[in-house]
Amino acid sequence: MPEAMETVGLLLLFTAFGAEGSTCPFPSPRCYKESTQSDEDFYCEWEDPDRSQNAVYTLYIQSPSSAGSPYPADFQTGNKQCVQVPLESVLTTVQSDIWVQKQTENMTCISSNTSVILNHLVKYSAPNIQKNVRSAGIFTLSWPGPKDNKGAFHEIRWKDLYGSWQNFRTKDKEDKADWDSTTLHLENHLVYQVQVRRRAIGYNLWSDWSRIVGVPVEIQMPVVHWKEEKTKRMRRVVLNWDAPPPEASCGGVTYNLTLRLPCETKTKTTKKTSYNMNVTNSEARVSIIAINNVSESASREITIPHVQHLKNCRTDSGTLPQKKRFCLEWYKLLDGETRPIHVNTASNATVESIKKDMEKFARYYYFVHVKKSKQQWHTKIMCPIYSSEGAPVASPQNVTVNVTHDSALLLWRPIPVQDQHGFLLHYAIWVLRQDGETDYHEVPEHQTSFHLRNLTTGSSYTVYIAGRTKVGEGPKATANFLIPTSFAAPSNVLSKVILSVGGVVLVLSVFFSIALRRLKRKILPMVPSPVITATASEGLHHQNLSAATEEVHEVILLYRDDLDKQNKASMEQSTILQDCQLSVYEEEDEEDEGDDHFASSFPNPNYRGQMLRLSEPLVADKGQRENNCEASTPSYKHGSVL
Numbered sequence: 001m002p003e004a005m006e007t008v009g010l011l012l013l014f015t016a017f018g019a020e021g022s023t024c025p026f027p028s029p030r031c032y033k034e035s036t037q038s039d040e041d042f043y044c045e046w047e048d049p050d051r052s053q054n055a056v057y058t059l060y061i062q063s064p065s066s067a068g069s070p071y072p073a074d075f076q077t078g079n080k081q082c083v084q085v086p087l088e089s090v091l092t093t094v095q096s097d098i099w100v101q102k103q104t105e106n107m108t109c110i111s112s113n114t115s116v117i118l119n120h121l122v123k124y125s126a127p128n129i130q131k132n133v134r135s136a137g138i139f140t141l142s143w144p145g146p147k148d149n150k151g152a153f154h155e156i157r158w159k160d161l162y163g164s165w166q167n168f169r170t171k172d173k174e175d176k177a178d179w180d181s182t183t184l185h186l187e188n189h190l191v192y193q194v195q196v197r198r199r200a201i202g203y204n205l206w207s208d209w210s211r212i213v214g215v216p217v218e219i220q221m222p223v224v225h226w227k228e229e230k231t232k233r234m235r236r237v238v239l240n241w242d243a244p245p246p247e248a249s250c251g252g253v254t255y256n257l258t259l260r261l262p263c264e265t266k267t268k269t270t271k272k273t274s275y276n277m278n279v280t281n282s283e284a285r286v287s288i289i290a291i292n293n294v295s296e297s298a299s300r301e302i303t304i305p306h307v308q309h310l311k312n313c314r315t316d317s318g319t320l321p322q323k324k325r326f327c328l329e330w331y332k333l334l335d336g337e338t339r340p341i342h343v344n345t346a347s348n349a350t351v352e353s354i355k356k357d358m359e360k361f362a363r364y365y366y367f368v369h370v371k372k373s374k375q376q377w378h379t380k381i382m383c384p385i386y387s388s389e390g391a392p393v394a395s396p397q398n399v400t401v402n403v404t405h406d407s408a409l410l411l412w413r414p415i416p417v418q419d420q421h422g423f424l425l426h427y428a429i430w431v432l433r434q435d436g437e438t439d440y441h442e443v444p445e446h447q448t449s450f451h452l453r454n455l456t457t458g459s460s461y462t463v464y465i466a467g468r469t470k471v472g473e474g475p476k477a478t479a480n481f482l483i484p485t486s487f488a489a490p491s492n493v494l495s496k497v498i499l500s501v502g503g504v505v506l507v508l509s510v511f512f513s514i515a516l517r518r519l520k521r522k523i524l525p526m527v528p529s530p531v532i533t534a535t536a537s538e539g540l541h542h543q544n545l546s547a548a549t550e551e552v553h554e555v556i557l558l559y560r561d562d563l564d565k566q567n568k569a570s571m572e573q574s575t576i577l578q579d580c581q582l583s584v585y586e587e588e589d590e591e592d593e594g595d596d597h598f599a600s601s602f603p604n605p606n607y608r609g610q611m612l613r614l615s616e617p618l619v620a621d622k623g624q625r626e627n628n629c630e631a632s633t634p635s636y637k638h639g640s641v642l
Contacts (some may be wrong), residue, residue, distance in 0.1 A: 128210065
């Protein structure tokens with residue numbers, strides 16, 4: 001009975017307090033611990049939309065005790081809206097009432113009340129996504145597991161930039177691990193956003209969502225451009241590369257550079273798309289890798305080639321810089337000229353010491369790089385070198401001779417470097433004449449031709465060429481040639497040939513032009529138009545066409561040999577034709593001028609050289625002539641066709 005009275009008194013006390021104060025415009029606080037460990041303290045928080053600076057908050061947690069009386073606990077937080085609650089200050093296994101009191105200068109209010117069992121309130125912290133990998137449409141993200149290492153359920157949501165969220169939850173139970181991860185299948189060309197939250201196994205509170213993580217597309221190997229700027233002691237190299245597209249660069253891109261220099265290797269990191277570096281005269285290599293939030297590109301390898309190798313060196317190879325930091329770099333030249341991939345470097349060697357490990361008669365190349373304190377490396381010496389020299393083992397290659405009327409030009413290919421076995425001093429040339437005399441010449445080692453002048457016409461010569469080092473001469477190459485007695489300059493011969501061909505072409509063109517013109521006249525002869533005299537035309541206009549009769553005269557063809565015998569008859573016939581006003585004109589064809597046996601006469605189907613003149617109107621008083629004409633001229637009726 002006393003216990004019941006005490007409980008009623010407490011209720012009246014809270015009722016009276018609530019009556020005096022007002023209800024705060026925010027919900028009851030949320031209390032939880034961040035792991036399932038039994039010794040974990042609790043954390044309580046609430047949200048007040050009115051963030052006045054002079055407000056004072058007090059958290060109340062009241063739990064029933066084993067003695068039947070309530071177990072009150074209050075925690076003043078000042079102006080903060082959260083508080084750390086020690087485990088020993090509250091009862092965790094029984095149901096407790098929780099609320100917050102807010103007090104200002106003008107008013108006091110309390111939040112709504114909630115009843116919970118604190119030991120059941122476990123809320124993990126939001127996952128901290130730290131590892132993202134995207135490759136071939138598969139995206140894997142990872143984050144550290146909870147502090148108690150007891151596993152958790154997870155909910156993942158994702159969306160592309162213009163889509164809506166999609167969610168899925170993991171299975172009911174997960175294995176314990178230091179890191180949690182999940183895998184998503186995404187479109188290769190789209191940019192996504194991802195969030196994750198988790199919940200302790202056996203508890204109902206979800207953690208807050210993790211920060212939104214951008215998921216760009218896979219980044220590709222950068223396209224790099226570089227140029228070289230030479231200075232007095234070193235070379236300046238400017239590297240530039242293309243920026244990736246926005247789909248790959250969202251969230252930022254970092255570039256890792258690895259600089260492999262002759263005497264050191266350095267790594268650099270930059271977010272820019274350019275980098276300037278100083279290199280020596282030797283070869284340098286640069287590797288560039290692009291990295292975004294989810295992927296790492298393949299390495300782009302850039303090789304800055306060495307300066308051109310010298311064929312000889314006048315520098316004292318045994319002299320090294322004193323009181324300076326230097327680096328010695330050397331290598332054997334492949335085929336006598338090419339730098340190998342792997343080279344030797346040393347910071348405490350000398351030129352004489354590196355000769356001990358060199359092959360005899362093989363050409364090496366070495367650099368001496370010097371660096372002052374806090375400065376870049378620069379090249380002090382660069383030279384080819386032999387540990388020991390010998391005479392060449394090969395002769396000059398492909399010796400040829402171009403002969404003119406009084407000289408000869410010698411040409412050859414140099415001795416391969418690997419066959420020189422030392423530094424060539426010069427090429428030695430012996431010219432043996434037909435009479436037994438010998439001329440000797442020396443040609444610089446870099447020259448591959450020599451002009452022999454003032455040679456004798458009609459004489460033969462023999463030439464010997466050999467390379468020479470300080471040790472001696474190598475094998476000789478031989479060539480023989482003859483200076484002809486008559487030598488036409490190639491230019492004169494060519495001009496004569498051109499003139500001959502031009503003359504032949506001109507003659508042929510004239511011949512074909514004449515032939516085509518004659519052939520055209522034979523195939524397509526000209527047809528002249530018949531000539532009609534004006535008298536005949538007037539007679540046609542005045543005579544009566546209905547009474548006209550067609551007259552036909554007989555024409556006899558005669559050979560010229562029979563002309564004298566038939567002269568009289570021809571005269572008579574000519575008289576008759578003259579009386580009848582019939583005239584016959586003859587015209588010889590141009591093509592038949594040589595044919596004197598025949599004369600053309602009417603009627604000829606070609607009508608060539610013939611014209612028929614119509615007679616003038618007949619007069620009635622001519623008498624006998626008219627009758628004679630009528631007797632010798634046949635008549636045709638109208639409508640008759642000849």
